[in-house]
Amino acid sequence: xxxxxxxxxxxxxxxxxxxxxxxxxxxxxxxxxxxxxxxxxxxxxxxxxxxxxxxxxxxxxxxxxxxxxxxxxxxxxxxxxxxxxxxxxxxxxxxxxxxxxxxxxxxxxxxxxxxxxxxxxxxxxxxxxxxxxxxxxxxxxxxxxxxxxxxxxxxxxxxxxxxxxxxxxxxxxxxxxxxxxxxxxxxxxxxxxxxxxxxxxxxxxxxxxxxxxxxxxxxxxxxxxxxxxxxxxxxxxxxxxxxxxxxxxxxxxxxxxxxxxxxxxxxxxxxxxxxxxxxxxxxxxxxxxxxxxxxxxxxxxxxxxxxxxxxxxxxxxxxxxxxxxxxxxxxxxxxxxxxxxxxxxxxxxxxxxxxxxxxxxxxxxxxxxxxxxxxxxxxxxxxxxxxxxxxxxxxxxxxxxxxxxxxxxxxxxxxxxxxxxxxxxxxxxxxxxxxxxxxxxxxxxxxxxxxxxxxxxxxxxxxxxxxxxxxxxxxxxxxxxxxxxxxxxxxxxxxxxxxxxxxxxxxxxxxxxxxxxxxxxxxxxxxxxxxxxxxxxxxxxxxxxxxxxxxxxxxxxx
Numbered sequence: 001x002x003x004x005x006x007x008x009x010x011x012x013x014x015x016x017x018x019x020x021x022x023x024x025x026x027x028x029x030x031x032x033x034x035x036x037x038x039x040x041x042x043x044x045x046x047x048x049x050x051x052x053x054x055x056x057x058x059x060x061x062x063x064x065x066x067x068x069x070x071x072x073x074x075x076x077x078x079x080x081x082x083x084x085x086x087x088x089x090x091x092x093x094x095x096x097x098x099x100x101x102x103x104x105x106x107x108x109x110x111x112x113x114x115x116x117x118x119x120x121x122x123x124x125x126x127x128x129x130x131x132x133x134x135x136x137x138x139x140x141x142x143x144x145x146x147x148x149x150x151x152x153x154x155x156x157x158x159x160x161x162x163x164x165x166x167x168x169x170x171x172x173x174x175x176x177x178x179x180x181x182x183x184x185x186x187x188x189x190x191x192x193x194x195x196x197x198x199x200x201x202x203x204x205x206x207x208x209x210x211x212x213x214x215x216x217x218x219x220x221x222x223x224x225x226x227x228x229x230x231x232x233x234x235x236x237x238x239x240x241x242x243x244x245x246x247x248x249x250x251x252x253x254x255x256x257x258x259x260x261x262x263x264x265x266x267x268x269x270x271x272x273x274x275x276x277x278x279x280x281x282x283x284x285x286x287x288x289x290x291x292x293x294x295x296x297x298x299x300x301x302x303x304x305x306x307x308x309x310x311x312x313x314x315x316x317x318x319x320x321x322x323x324x325x326x327x328x329x330x331x332x333x334x335x336x337x338x339x340x341x342x343x344x345x346x347x348x349x350x351x352x353x354x355x356x357x358x359x360x361x362x363x364x365x366x367x368x369x370x371x372x373x374x375x376x377x378x379x380x381x382x383x384x385x386x387x388x389x390x391x392x393x394x395x396x397x398x399x400x401x402x403x404x405x406x407x408x409x410x411x412x413x414x415x416x417x418x419x420x421x422x423x424x425x426x427x428x429x430x431x432x433x434x435x436x437x438x439x440x441x442x443x444x445x446x447x448x449x450x451x452x453x454x455x456x457x458x459x460x461x462x463x464x465x466x467x468x469x470x471x472x473x474x475x476x477x478x479x480x481x482x483x484x485x486x487x488x489x490x491x492x493x494x495x496x497x498x499x500x501x502x503x504x505x506x507x508x509x510x511x512x513x514x515x516x517x518x519x520x521x522x523x524x525x526x527x528x529x530x531x532x533x534x535x536x537x538x539x540x541x542x543x544x545x546x547x548x549x550x551x552x553x554x555x556x557x558x
Contacts (some may be wrong), residue, residue, distance in 0.1 A: 016349075024265075026296070026543065027066050027427055028033065031097045031098075031102055032126055032127040033126075033127060033128065034101045034102070034104075034125065034126055035117075035124075035125040035366070038101055038104045038105055038108060038125060039101075039104050041104075041108055041117060041119070041120075041125060042107055042108050042111075043546075044546060044548065045111055045117060045546065045547065045548055045549065046271040046355055046548075046549050046550065047063075047549070047550050048351040048355060048549035048550065048551055048552060049552045049554075050309070050310060050347045050348070050351065050552060050553055050554050051254060051309070051347055051550050051554060052179075052265055052309035052310065052311050052347055052554040053265065053267060053309055054265060054311075054554070057237055057238075057265060058237075058266075060202060060203060060204065060298060061237050061238055061265075062189075062198045062556050064203050064208070065198040065237050065238055065263060065265075065311060065556055067195050067196075067198050067202065068195070068196075068199055068240050068242070068261075068263045068312075069116050069193040069311070069312045071192045071196055071199070071242060071261070071265050072242060072263050072312055072313070072314030072315070072486075073314060074188040074189070074191060074192035074195075074314075074317055075192070075242060075259045075261040075314035075315030076318065078185045078188050078189070078315065078316075079249075079258055079314075079315035079316050080113055080114075081185070082100075082135060082137065082249060082258050082316075083113045083114045083135055083136055083249060083319065084116075084131075084132065084135060084136050085136040087113065087114050087136075088117060090109070090114075090315040094106045094109065096414075097176065099287075105125065105126055105383055108125060109126065111320065111550065112125075112319060113318075113319040115127060115129070116131040117462075118320035118461070119320065119321075119459070119460060119461060120461065121219070121461055121463050121464045122464070126435050130160040132250035133251040133252045134251070134253075135249045135250060135256075136167075137168060137249075137250050137252070137255075137256040138167075138168045138252055139168065139169060139170050139413050142170075142176070144166070144252055144253065144327070147161065147168065147176065147253075150175070150176050153473045156501050157176075159180065160178040161176070161178050161468055162407065163178065163222075163255070164244065164247065164255065164257040164477050165180060165181045165222040165244060165257060166178040166179060166180055166181065166222075166256075167179045167181070167256075170280055175356050177533050178266060181222050181244060182219065182220050182221060182222045182347075185259075189219040189220065189335060189385055190220070192219060192242075192436075193215075193216035193217075193219040195221060196212040196213070196215055196216040196219075196242070197212065197213065197216050197396075199212050200213045200216070203236070203238070205235075205236040205237070205238075207230070207233055207234050207235050207236055208234060208238060208240075210230050210233075211227060211230040211231050211240075212240075212416060213234075214226050215227040215230075215231075215243060218243065219223075219243075224243060224329070224331070225331060225333060225334065227243075228328075228329040228331055228334045229334060229337070229338065231328075231329065231341070232329075232334065232339075232340075232341055234550075236266065237265060237266055238263075238265060238266070239262075239264045239265070239266045239306055239308045240261070240262065240263050240345065240409065241260070241261065241262040241264075241326070242261040242314075243259065244257035244259045244260075245257055245258070245276075245316070245328055246258055246316055246414075247330075247406070247413075247414065248316075248414050249316060251411055252411065252413075253410050253411060254406065254410050254411045254412075254413050254414055256411075257330075258315065258316035258405055259314075259315045259316060259318040260316035260318075261312070261313060261314035261315055261317070262308075262309050262313055262317060262323075262326070262343070262345070262366070263310070263312040263314075264308035264309060264310050264311060264314070264343070264345070265308060265309050265311060266306060266307075266308055266549050267308055267309060267346060268308045270307035270346065271305055271306050272528065274305045274307065274383060276304055276437070277278070277305065277383070277384075277387065277432075277437075277502035278304065278305055278387075280432065280437060281303055281387065281390070281391065282297075284387075284428050284431065284432075285297060285391050285392075287344045287428075287431055287508060288391065288392060288424075288506075289427075289503050289506055289507040289510070289512045290507055290514060293318065294393060294510065294514035295393075296391070296392060296393060296394055296395075298336065303338075303339035303340055303341065303342065303387070304318055304342070305341075305342045305344075305383070306341065306342070306344070307343075307346050308343060308344070308345060309345070309347045309554075310345045310348055310551070310553075311553055311554055311556065312553050313551070320460075321460050321547075322352075322548055322550075322551060323345065323348070324344070324345055324348050324349045324352060325344045325349070325382045325383070326342075326343055326384045326386065327343075327386035327387070327389035327390060327421075328340050328341060328342070328343075329341075330406075332394045333525075334406060335390060335535060336394075336395075339390055340390040342377070342383065342386040342387055342390075343382060343386075344382060344456060345388070345552075348549075348551070349373070349378065349382060351380060351549050351551075352548070353375050353540065355452065355546060355549060356545060356547075356548065356549070357373070357378060357452055357456055359450065359542075359545045360452050360455055360456055360542060360545055361373045363538075364452065364455050364490055364491060364538045364539075364541060364542070365451065365452055365490055365491055365492070366486045366488075366490045366491065366492035367490075368492070369448035369451070369492050369493060370448065372444055372445050372448045372449075373445065373448055373449055373452060374442075374449055376445070376446035377442060377445040377446050377449035377450075378449050378453065379424065379488065380429060380438070380442065380446075381425055381429070381446070381453060382427050383425075384424075384425035384426075384429050385421045385422055385424075385425040386421070387425070387428070387495065388421040388425050388428065389417070389421050389426035391424060391428075392420065392424065392510050392513060392514075393405050393510065396514060396515075397518055398409070398515075398516050403516065405417075405516060407511070408516030408518060408520060409512075409516065409517075409518055409521055412518065412521045412522060412525065413464070415468050415469045415511060415525065415529075416469060416512060416513065416521050417513075418469050418526070419469030419470065419473055419509065420506070420509045420513065422450075422454070422469070422470075422555075423473060423502060423505050423506045423509060424506055426450055426502050427502050427503060429442070429446060430443075430502065434541075438495060443495075447495060447498055448493060451474075451483065451491050451493060454470050454473055454474055455491075455542075457470040458470045458471060458474070458531070458535070458539060459539055459542065460547070460548075462535070462536065462539060463531065467529075467531075468525045468529030469525075469529070470527060471528070471530065471531050472524070472528035473505070474491075474535060475528045475529075475530075475532065476501070476505050476528050477498075477501050477505070479528075480503035480504065480505075481494055481497045481501070482497045482500075482502070487536055489534060489537060489538065491538065508524070511526075512524060
């Protein structure tokens, strides 16, 4: 009987109630309504042919890359269902649609991993179905209050329900059940695991083989700890990240991890040039503008830094705006033991700088500031943003109870954490300049490059949750006099006020995290995270500038 119940629950995990036939038009083969500006939406993503340095790869390395790319395709298939359980059905229905609008809608669906526009507060561009805040992780008819009520009545379920690696589904009796990822996505995880094992058998690099073998095991157990440790030690010509990591897609609680993949080639010389900064992490932690009792002084500081070229991405990272760097793993146990790894995607950064950041600066910054834009500053800001994810409060104690910032801030955590990393990155660069570790001339390019970057991020959704963190930075710095608007409404940095304003803002954000203050975080974002007319006008000047890139991946034979 138990086996039958588990099988039924797993079946529930792999599907959802189909969207109404009026949306998929299954009865008469007609297309559902498509946004009349679908072509211009699609044009927001500029194709970018990525260049990757494959010159150092052996035939063995290229074989391994091919196997890992095949495994990464399975992350696409899983994430499509995590983004919304009805996505596969809608994608299949598109095969019967025709016309230019249908072709554009299909391409935009692929970019967004669903029918909701990630650049427009998740509004539908196909049909009129509202986006479920729980994505494909929870029953669509379940509210946050419903789950909290269930857990109050069934406290023994809390650990499994709040796990990063379970889906929440309705059981046969209408109650809630937690379904492990390893069961829910078995049809994709098993072949992905087999591909990882084949890659492990192909490579002669011991660190890569060890990670791939352990990650293949984790796909069947949902226990990623040992493979995360092995990933931290990975040192190979092929740098791969694959598995469930970020929780941004879960807008209901921020609990559930999304599957993603980065298949890359390592650039050891570029990595070595940045490696000096990891030795400074303990100093940077001690230098944070909060009391020592709130600092994470015992967290591991191994923190390898890798610069790589991307050859393929899959799953969560491919959806909408493209990732330029990342800091993983998120498991606080790994971070306390070994720190975290920072990976910079050189070819993605270069494409975004050339095609997006430079044109943005020319439109929204005062001319003197726009002339001081720098790719080196952009790269350093990206790096120190990622380093900052490994600094500051992580595990905290509230009223004698051990918990994590992520669990206390719930759906607001990602918004505040990304904004914190932006601000802390600038604070740390200024500190390293003062300490003589970074060149003094970087100071001239730091502020305008940072401000142009904020406007770039703001375009991803001024009123969307993550956009609030970017808007909050701009509003706070304007209020503190560290930014001003010139007579043409363009932004200019006020250098003499900038460092103090950055320090003050960072201290406020860190204390919201250190105290697990959900209500305080909400109040902070409600106050500073609302876009002003001046900011909307600035973003409005950028209609002819792409919002992001659509990668065209490099051929492996190149």
